[in-house]
Amino acid sequence: MYKVAILGCGGHGKGHIWAKVPDCQVVAVCDLVEQRARDRAAVYGVPYYLDADEMFEKEEIDIVDAPVREKDRFEVVMKCLQYGKHVYTEKPLGGEEGQLKIKPGDLPKVRAMMDEWQKHDVQLGICFCLHGTNNIRWVKQQIRTGDYGSVAAVSARAFSGTWPHLVEMFRYLGGEVDEVFGQADEGWRSRSATVRFASGAVGNLMTSGPMGPGYQIKWIGQQGELQVDNSNGTARGRLKSGDERALPDELARWAMLTQHMTDFVESIKEHRPFVADGWAGLRQMEIDAAINESIMTGEPIKVERYKPEQGRTVFTE
Ligand SMILES: NC(=O)c1ccc[n+]([C@@H]2O[C@H](COP(=O)([O-])OP(=O)(O)OC[C@H]3O[C@@H](n4cnc5c(N)ncnc54)[C@H](O)[C@@H]3O)[C@@H](O)[C@H]2O)c1
Numbered sequence: 001m002y003k004v005a006i007l008g009c010g011g012h013g014k015g016h017i018w019a020k021v022p023d024c025q026v027v028a029v030c031d032l033v034e035q036r037a038r039d040r041a042a043v044y045g046v047p048y049y050l051d052a053d054e055m056f057e058k059e060e061i062d063i064v065d066a067p068v069r070e071k072d073r074f075e076v077v078m079k080c081l082q083y084g085k086h087v088y089t090e091k092p093l094g095g096e097e098g099q100l101k102i103k104p105g106d107l108p109k110v111r112a113m114m115d116e117w118q119k120h121d122v123q124l125g126i127c128f129c130l131h132g133t134n135n136i137r138w139v140k141q142q143i144r145t146g147d148y149g150s151v152a153a154v155s156a157r158a159f160s161g162t163w164p165h166l167v168e169m170f171r172y173l174g175g176e177v178d179e180v181f182g183q184a185d186e187g188w189r190s191r192s193a194t195v196r197f198a199s200g201a202v203g204n205l206m207t208s209g210p211m212g213p214g215y216q217i218k219w220i221g222q223q224g225e226l227q228v229d230n231s232n233g234t235a236r237g238r239l240k241s242g243d244e245r246a247l248p249d250e251l252a253r254w255a256m257l258t259q260h261m262t263d264f265v266e267s268i269k270e271h272r273p274f275v276a277d278g279w280a281g282l283r284q285m286e287i288d289a290a291i292n293e294s295i296m297t298g299e300p301i302k303v304e305r306y307k308p309e310q311g312r313t314v315f316t317e
Helices: 034-044 052-058 070-082 104-118 134-145 160-174 256-269 278-297
Strands: 002-007 024-030 063-066 086-089 124-126 151-159 177-184 190-197 202-208 215-221 224-229 234-239 244-246
Touching (some): 070 086, 124 278, 134 215, 134 224, 134 234, 151 190
Antiparallel strands (some): 151 215, 177 190
16 A cells, blocks of 8 residues: 655645555645645545655655646655655646746756656656546557558647646657757737658647647657547547448547556656656656747747656657
8 A cells, every 4th residue: 555645735636546546545744825625534534744855854755746836846846856755746746936837948847857866766756637537548550550550640639727637648649859849829819830850751730729628649750640538538540442441439538647647656656767757757848848938039939848758768769
């Protein structure tokens, strides 16, 4: 049984239902705001703390779920890593101005986080919960069959709040990104970027404030194409041979967050990489920062990957 502590008892963390994750038990909670800590402690029937150091000194903890805001992420994640804990935190991994305004200046702290993580034999997981959807998983399996050939182009769009997720899915399905050119409207409610992948393939991604909730991703290969619609939706493939495939209905149930958290815990158990690990979190920030730099300068921007040999998780191939 893994002992889980919740560090940050705000709004979003309520959606992380550890009771549904096998072999996990919440043993303590912590928040700077006493009422929040006390309320969450009552939900689990566990002690609460206002100071993380005190909690780490007094409690036996394996995993820390730290759904704090991006501006607090560095301090909190570094502390958990230094105590040698597995960490599950929110996306994106940094961002002084919030998750929709990632800047190149946000990257040094995230890179320092990777260096700290690498010193400890622990897992660092990011809540890119779309990795827990059945349709994204199915599309990735389909790509891996090789039946659709190598990637030629990827197109993705979503409503604006989904931007960090969209960037991560784009990389996960398309591969590492080498260069971007971004544009945005006033206030960046709508954003668009054209992209060149390291493989030579191209793509575009777009988010828009007025667009309703949901997203679409189209993956085009030399021998066929795949499409994903929405986190609780469908996925289908069409091969040049005329063969058509679709995500089987019985797999299309929406339980993405629990599935994602369960996969995180299994990666710890099995001592294997996690699909949304620290490197995924860093790469998403590097692409995002480059797009935003391009928007601000009006120039195409090369994506600088820190420790590129490390960041090429097996999942991007
Ligand atoms: N994965 C998703 O789809 C998704 C969806 C919504 C929000 N989010 C992300 O979730 C994150 C959290 O958002 P939220 O709305 O829950 O924020 P919030 O402000 O409601 O909660 C954060 C809590 O962390 C606490 N905290 C901060 N530093 C602390 C410390 N050092 N020790 C103890 N407690 C500390 C704060 O007091 C606060 O209660 C954001 O980064 C947001 O982007 C992700």
